[in-house]
Amino acid sequence: MAILVTGGAGFIGSNFVLDWLAQSDEMVINLDKLTYAGNLENLASLDGDTRHLFVHGDIGDSALVAGLLVEHQPRAVLNFAAESHVDRSIHGPEEFIKTNIVGTFQLLEAVRAYWSGLDLDRQKAFRFLHVSTDEVYGSLDKDEPAFTEQHQYEPNSPYSASKAASDHLVRAYHHTYGLPVLTTNCSNNYGPYHFPEKLIPLMIVNALAGKALPVYGDGQQIRDWLYVKDHCSAIRRVLEAGELGETYNVGGWNEKTNLEIVHTVCALLDELRPRADGQPYQQQIAYVTDRPGHDRRYAIDATKIAEDLGWKPSETFETGIRKTVQWYLNNQDWVANVLSGSYREWLEKNYSERQI
Ligand code: NAD
Ligand code: DAU
Numbered sequence: 001m002a003i004l005v006t007g008g009a010g011f012i013g014s015n016f017v018l019d020w021l022a023q024s025d026e027m028v029i030n031l032d033k034l035t036y037a038g039n040l041e042n043l044a045s046l047d048g049d050t051r052h053l054f055v056h057g058d059i060g061d062s063a064l065v066a067g068l069l070v071e072h073q074p075r076a077v078l079n080f081a082a083e084s085h086v087d088r089s090i091h092g093p094e095e096f097i098k099t100n101i102v103g104t105f106q107l108l109e110a111v112r113a114y115w116s117g118l119d120l121d122r123q124k125a126f127r128f129l130h131v132s133t134d135e136v137y138g139s140l141d142k143d144e145p146a147f148t149e150q151h152q153y154e155p156n157s158p159y160s161a162s163k164a165a166s167d168h169l170v171r172a173y174h175h176t177y178g179l180p181v182l183t184t185n186c187s188n189n190y191g192p193y194h195f196p197e198k199l200i201p202l203m204i205v206n207a208l209a210g211k212a213l214p215v216y217g218d219g220q221q222i223r224d225w226l227y228v229k230d231h232c233s234a235i236r237r238v239l240e241a242g243e244l245g246e247t248y249n250v251g252g253w254n255e256k257t258n259l260e261i262v263h264t265v266c267a268l269l270d271e272l273r274p275r276a277d278g279q280p281y282q283q284q285i286a287y288v289t290d291r292p293g294h295d296r297r298y299a300i301d302a303t304k305i306a307e308d309l310g311w312k313p314s315e316t317f318e319t320g321i322r323k324t325v326q327w328y329l330n331n332q333d334w335v336a337n338v339l340s341g342s343y344r345e346w347l348e349k350n351y352s353e354r355q356i
Contacts, residue, residue, distance in 0.1 A: 004031065004078070005028055006079050014042035015192065017046070018042075027052070027072070029072050033058045036342055036343070077107070083162070084159070086159045112177055127181075129184070138152075139156060146251075167183055182244065187300045188224060191327070196338060204269070212284055213284045213285045214288040219257060225261070238311075249305065269325060288351070289353070
């Protein structure tokens with residue numbers, strides 16, 4: 001038995017592969033294009049482990065994917081592969097359209113061809129699980145109820161629009177062809193191996209380097225935060241027991257403003273790695289020009305996955321964020337390797353024109 005994971009060298013995908021193989025001997029075929037966000041160092045602990053087969057390639061390479069499916073006969077395909085950063089989608093949407101929409105379409109086509117050729121028992125047991133985001137639902141006002149699975153799609157950025165399109169394709173492949181699909185829509189993840197272009201790792205890395213902590217706009221935007229290992233356990237549970245064709249919202253019941261997040265990170269660093277001059281890290285906060293079209297609030301109602309599948313997060317924000325800050329302190333080599341030339345170019349592009 002095997003599963004095929006796409007995007008398994010990225011932040012969530014690598015956490016998923018590591019957790020999967022910590023709990024099961026079922027083989028993982030890991031297909032990843034190794035964009036700037038893919039990092040084989042995340043999977044270094046699996047070197048020499050025959051249960052993990054890494055394949056360097058694109059989900060849009062139909063021949064490659066078809067060959068992998070025929071050769072390894074997976075019982076499930078889990079699609080994590082995507083361009084995932086909203087700011088990058090604003091600077092350059094094309095890769096988002098190529099991978100998130102066209103790539104997902106090509107992957108679905110290859111999977112449909114493979115699945116159609118299976119015998120009936122294996123067809124029934126097969127699953128295509130699509131990992132998506134709460135951003136497809138758009139933005140909430142402060143007093144509006146959290147997103148349920150029935151909330152209408154109102155994506156506002158090129159990133160969320162591309163993810164929404166992929167969700168619709170996945171839904172259509174179930175409705176039209178009967179492909180046994182499942183979709184998860186999750187809130188903001190944080191934890192180990194998070195690429196430091198995203199809020200929490202960026203704040204940790206910049207704080208330790210003595211750099212500005214760039215808060216977009218007034219910092220009062222709200223996100224729901226979930227420790228990445230809890231997202232991984234939700235995906236395993238949906239794969240195991242989710243109802244075909246259904247979508248499941250996944251969240252941490254943990255809404256925070258961006259400023260609260262930055263203050264929490266600063267306070268933990270003050271405790272765990274105080275500044276040499278004894279001053280608080282909060283002094284490094286700098287308010288900068290807002291993200292264009294910035295969604296004000298996301299909130300996830302995770303009642304369905306709790307009631308139907310018995311899943312709930314095991315970390316609180318307090319325990320998860322402490323583990324995360326400690327992980328970055330303990331893994332400074334990983335951070336140093338990630339801060340490569342191309343990452344520095346991104347920082348220049350995204351932050352040089354934002355006024356402080
Ligand atoms: P990430 O950017 O860290 O990783 C994406 C991975 O996909 C990288 O390893 C990259 O090399 C790979 N990839 C990109 N294009 C590819 C292609 N064409 N073919 C094969 N591989 C390709 O992203 P992440 O934060 O780990 O997110 C994973 C998935 O979860 C995405 O689909 C994202 O939309 C979704 N999601 C993310 C979050 C979050 O907070 N990070 C929350 C909800 C949902
Ligand atoms: O909600 C789920 C989504 O969460 C995922 O689908 C995306 O893949 C993931 O990147 C994340 O999107 P966000 O845009 O919410 O994450 P990001 O870390 O980029 O930003 C979080 C918030 O912090 C957002 O309101 C913008 C703000 N921000 C971000 C950066 C990078 C800042 O204020 N300053 C910054 O420098």
